[in-house]
Amino acid sequence: MSRRPLREIAHARAGDKGNRSNVSVFAYAAEHYPVLLAEVTPARLKREFGGVLRGEIVRYELPNLNGINLVSVNESLNLDGHGKSWSSLILGMEIEVP
Amino acid sequence: MxxxxxxxxxxxxxxxxxxxxxxxxxxxxxxxxxxxxxxxxxxxxxxxxxxxxxxxxxxxxxxxxxxxxxxxxxxxxxxxxxxxxxxxxxxxxxxxxxxxxxxxxxxxxxxxxxxxxxxxxxxxxxxxxxxxxxxxxxxxxxxxxxxxxxxxxxxxxxxxxxxxxxxxxxxxxxxxxxxxxxxxxxxxxxxxxxxxxxxxxxxxxxxxxxxxxxxxxxxxxxxxxxxxxxxxxxxxxxxxxxxxxxxxxxxxxxxxxxxxxxxxxxxxxxxxxxxxxxxxxxxxxxxxxxxxxxxxxxxxxxxxxxxxxxxxxxVAFDGGYLAEAEVSYAGANAAARARLAGDVVEERLARVHGSNAPRRVDLIGVASIHASAVTGPDESRDVRLRCALRAQSREEAEDLLWEVESLLNCGPSGGGGYRGHVTPSVMTYxxxxxxxxxxxxxxx
Known part of the structure; x- marks a missing residue:
């Protein structure tokens, strides 16, 4: 096991629709998809980034793309009112990689 | 075919x-x-x-x-x-x-x-x-x-x-x-x-x-x-x-x-x-x-x-006004001065203007967009105070701009580069x- 920033094994994109934003996260290598599932959980995201990712975080799993989709609520007074920078926020988290 | x-x-x-x-x-x-x-x-x-x-x-x-x-x-x-x-x-x-x-x-x-x-x-x-x-x-x-x-x-x-x-x-x-x-x-x-x-x-x-x-x-x-x-x-x-x-x-x-x-x-x-x-x-x-x-x-x-x-x-409704105002502090102790400036704005909005409008204060260069999620150990020497407020009237929105601009003379030392604007906003359901x-x- 090694502790590494998520960005070393995955890429991500943030988008918004109305007052909800989503961040999709994809493992570069298929072997790391289970790592995404184990490490990038709504509970963990809520614990680390709860101040920004408000409300319930919903996760959808896409094994055919080795990716996950995370949906949360954004905040209009923020300089980044659409949550476009959340992809970089999430890619900065440290994860355990076998 | x-x-x-x-x-x-x-x-x-x-x-x-x-x-x-x-x-x-x-x-x-x-x-x-x-x-x-x-x-x-x-x-x-x-x-x-x-x-x-x-x-x-x-x-x-x-x-x-x-x-x-x-x-x-x-x-x-x-x-x-x-x-x-x-x-x-x-x-x-x-x-x-x-x-x-x-x-x-x-x-x-x-x-x-x-x-x-x-x-x-x-x-x-x-x-x-x-x-x-x-x-x-x-x-x-x-x-x-x-x-x-x-x-x-x-x-x-x-x-x-x-x-x-x-x-x-x-x-x-x-x-x-x-x-x-x-x-x-x-x-x-x-x-x-x-x-x-x-x-x-x-x-x-x-x-x-x-x-x-x-x-x-x-x-x-x-x-x-x-x-x-x-x-x-x-x-x-x-x-x-x-x-x-x-x-x-x-x-x-x-x-x-x-x-x-x-x-x-x-x-x-x-x-x-x-x-x-x-x-x-x-x-x-x-x-x-x-x-x-x-x-x-x-x-x-x-x-x-x-x-x-x-x-x-x-369905779109009038969302009032979004006020945003910024001012910069640079050099030694810049983050502390910007933080003090933000506190002054908060205090005066409440005490002088009696405002309870939704608002937010960020220190750009220290923690802006991800403010409440990440805090870094190193304080930047180049910090921009950003204040934002959602108001029902233009006057209430302009109060924020006034308070941030008045920091130039009445706030912490060395504030410069003030910019402020009020934008009409909409809410959609x-x-x-x-x-x-x-x-x-x-x-x-």
Whole structure:
């Protein structure tokens, strides 16, 4: 096991629709998809980034793309009112990689 | 069916301020059947209503004349149909302005179609229920600006069947701008859900222009994009079964590969297995991507189920004013001075102005966008205080600007570079309704 920033094994994109934003996260290598599932959980995201990712975080799993989709609520007074920078926020988290 | 029966459709704009030169290049070199300009956001539409209320001739996309002046002669020369939602809140006005541009350029015999019916501002009753915040239109308690239904491909078909050279709509679901010409070309039935789902997937991938060709992707040293300054816009080669190759013109910047297309596949999507459009409840969870040569990705496997019964309607209300004001502190102890300045603003808004408006204070250079999520150990020596406040009146909004500017003389040492502005804001909610679209054609 090694502790590494998520960005070393995955890429991500943030988008918004109305007052909800989503961040999709994809493992570069298929072997790391289970790592995404184990490490990038709504509970963990809520614990680390709860101040920004408000409300319930919903996760959808896409094994055919080795990716996950995370949906949360954004905040209009923020300089980044659409949550476009959340992809970089999430890619900065440290994860355990076998 | 002949193997060469491929529909070539490109994206000329993915938002209202998108670049123009990639669209020009695509029509010149892309041998296109059609080019789509997607120029509406939820807020754009609300501001369109406001512009039209101020001047009955306005309310369509501000760059319409410039885009049409560049595109119409090229589209005519190359036999490319132009499909767009540039009409925003004044579709008829946009069609007339486009006809004026065509006449001015000496382009006789052009058919310009206006797709009407999305504007349901006069038809939304006060007791219409909004899905968020869960009350009725009347109970929102804010001035109503306008309401628009998301039309589907159905609404555009009569314009395409009338052989319009230019099809101008207002609010249409973005993927439907692409699905409509595909339906016409391949005679897809309106209840063939799997093929409509596949077509909606192509439209979804294409609607944001450069986002599928390497824009919004580059992370230097990690995810590099060649010649980003000249990023090409996308071109889809669509087959009769709804599968497609997403590509871009040779000798343009950007990249089209599996990583880029994957990111776009989930962009602005919530549940990938249930992406609601007016045409079909699309399912992207079964999609397959395959690299098929340099800057070519084959997309297949998109499918769908029966479409929603009613159309989504966006209802816009006056959201008051957003005030934003900033001032910088630099050098030793800059963060402490900026923090003190923020405290002074907070205290005076409460004590002197009695304001309880929603507000937020950030230190740019220390922690701005991710303020409450991440704190760094190192204090920057170059910090910009940003204060934001949402007010019901302009005066209350201007109080924030006044307080931040007065820091220059009354606040911590060495504050400079004050900027402040007040912007009218809108709030949008959703409801659902049935509407009856129609088409009018102008011939130049």
């Amino acid at each position: 002949a193997t060469n029966d491929i529909y070539r459709i490109a994206t000329g704009a993915g938002f209202s301020s998108d670049r123009l030169d990639p669209a020009v290049d695509l029509v010149k070199r892309g041998q296109l059947d059609a080019i789509v300009f997607e120029c509406i956001g939820e807020r754009t539409l609300a501001f369109g209503h406001r512009d039209r209320q101020a001047d009955a001739d306005k309310g369509y996309t501000p760059l319409l004349e410039r885009r049409m002046r560049a595109m119409l002669p090229l589209c005519r020369k190359h036999g490319t149909r132009l499909i767009t939602n540039m009409g925003v809140a004044n579709v008829r006005g946009a069609a007339e302005a486009t006809a004026d541009v065509a006449r001015d350029l000496g382009l006789a015999g052009m058919k310009i179609a206006a797709v009407l019916g999305d504007d349901v501002s006069d038809a939304i009753p006060d007791d219409a229920r909004l899905s968020e915040p869960g009350c009725t239109v009347g109970e929102v308690g804010r001035p109503f600006i306008g309401a628009n239904a998301y039309l589907g491909a159905d609404a555009l078909l009569p314009a395409l069947e009338a052989d319009a050279d230019v099809v101008i709509a207002g609010r249409v679901a973005d993927p439907s701008l692409f699905l409509a010409p595909l339906r016409q070309r391949f005679a897809w039935r309106g209840d063939d859900w799997p093929v409509l789902g596949a077509g909606a997937l192509v439209g979804h991938l294409m609607e944001c222009a450069a986002l599928v060709t390497g824009g919004y992707f580059a992370d230097p040293g990690v995810k590099d994009v060649a010649d980003l300054a000249a990023v090409g816009f996308p071109l889809a080669e669509v087959a009769a079964d709804g599968s497609a190759v997403i590509t871009k013109l040779p000798d343009t910047g950007g990249r089209v590969d599996e990583q880029v297309v994957k990111e776009q596949l989930l962009y602005e999507v919530h549940d990938p297995a249930a992406y609601a459009t007016p045409d079909v409840l699309a399912d992207f969870s079964t999609a397959e991507l395959e690299e098929a040569g340099a800057d070519r990705v084959r997309v297949s496997g998109g499918t769908g189920a029966v479409r929603p019964e009613k159309l989504k309607v966006t 959703s409801t659902f309704d049935r509407v009856s679209p129609s088409v009018e054609v102008i011939e130049t």
